[in-house]
Amino acid sequence: MKKIFKPLAVVAALALSTSSFAQLQDEKNVTITMDLQPILQLNMQGAENVDFVFDKISQYIGGITKYGATQLTVSSTVAWDLYAVGHSTNGINNFWDQAATYGGTADPLAVDNLPISLLELHQNHANPGTFTTPPTGNWRDYSAAFTLATGTVASGQNSIYANVNPYTTPTIADKYIAGHAGTDNYMNGGSYLTQTNPVNNFKYIIDYRIVPGLPASFPWAGSNVGIPEDLQSVNGTGSYAQAGIYTMNVKYVLTENQ
Amino acid sequence: MMASLFNNICLLKTLLPLLLCFVASGMLHAQCVPSTSNCMAPPNSEIVMTTPATIDFTFDQFSQYKGGIAFNGSSILKIKAQDNPGFACKWKLIMIVQTMAASGAEWETTVPYSNISGTKPPLDLLEIRVSNQCGTPIKNMQFQHFDNTNYAVLEIIDDNVLNASGACNGTQVNSAGSYLSNYGEYVFNIDYRIKPNTTFTPGRYQIGVKFCLTE
Secondary structure, eight states: OHHHHHHHHHHHHHHHHSOSSOOOEEEEEEEEEEEEOOOEEEEEESOSOOOOOOOSHHHHHHOEEEEEEEEEEEEESSOEEEEEEEEOSSOSTTBOEEEEEOSSSOOTTEEOOOBGGGSEEEESSOOOOEESSOOOSSOSSSOSOOOOTTSOOOTTSSBOOBOSSTTSOOOTTSOOSBSOSSTTEEBOSEETTTOSSOGGGGEEEEEEEEOOTTTTOOTTOBOTTSOBOSHHHHHOTTOEEOSEEEEOEEEEEEEEOO | OHHHHHHHHHHHHHHHHHHHHHHHHHHHTGGGOOSOOOBOOTTTSEEEEOSOSEEEEEEOSHHHHHHOEEEEEEEEEEEEEOBOTTSOOOOEEEEEEEOOOTTSSBOEEEEESOSSOOOOOBGGGEEEEEEOTTOOSTTBTOEEEOOSSTTOEEEEEOOSSOOOSSOOSSOOOOSSEETTTOHHHHEEEEEEEEOOTTOSOOEEEEEEEEEEEEO
């Protein structure tokens, strides 16, 4: 009897788990895909050519400043860094390209290797980035006010970051407009359009200045650790800029934080 | 006495695996398993979905990141339910979210667009709104989102009480009927919306939403 009971119990259990009618169970599936494409938008307003014409002694001494010549606005969906880089086509030692020479035989003291760093930038507010790893250069951005052209020289304080390859990002010792080198120094995503973060984080107004001095040796040119790069320091006392037309390129690069 | 006890233990050893199988299978499909047999099985009772089975949200403009993208009526579910002879069919319609992500709380990454680790979108990023002409869904015309749990459920129509069709007054109709004869109460429009903002790391992600009709 007990031998019969065991299989009967199994059958009963199976019978309990089913019904005499089929049951309703139907399903449909929808797959949702989401493509989050990274967006980095840098808008620039202002003249694409900024001309500095030095034809008065006062301009050599006092320099020429172009206030608000460039306005930069950023929209980004990812953490980002923004930097300015100066470069030229000659590709040698970060010097300006000489497009034309004025005058006849050049004085031996008149040199044409003008450093890119003679161009000074000023941004309207400080770099608001998160700096977990503090920058090591003397200046982390271009927010320091231009020093008086007749005042104490601060070599490199506002000098533009220069590199033969403009897509080589500045190092931790160089200047950034916003964010900085390293993954832990960055700006959060956002846009000047929506102001979810302080709007200043996404808008920068850039001033330009060149002070040739007399003789025209560009005393404010320097590295970001304060090493002078003016013509007299590099080429010897008495050196000055050969008269002529010089050009260089300033590139503003918005990049994903990396 | 001892022999009887021994036989009972042997019987338990036989039945226990069977019982465990039933319990386990019930747990695996707990959300979409019928508990009664009052309704006819498919194809007499079923969901008919003729809309695309894939919905693709592509965010390539900043305004889309901020404002979001909505697809209205991207899924349309048509229901038909028939009584089993002598029984009153009482069905329910639910949505279940599924992800293959290891965490179970976020979207599955199919293609990362950045080598920088960042925040992955959570399941509750997807907003779903269900509606029909008679307003029968529990949260008719309201955007809702899933909890950040794999297999989280949102109910469209529950089966707590049997509500007959025909009134078209917002009652959660769940009786026998068909979209062919009663479009307003047996057809459900599904809207989808995603507003990612700028929080998440770029990439291609996916999840699944299962619509389940059961009783």
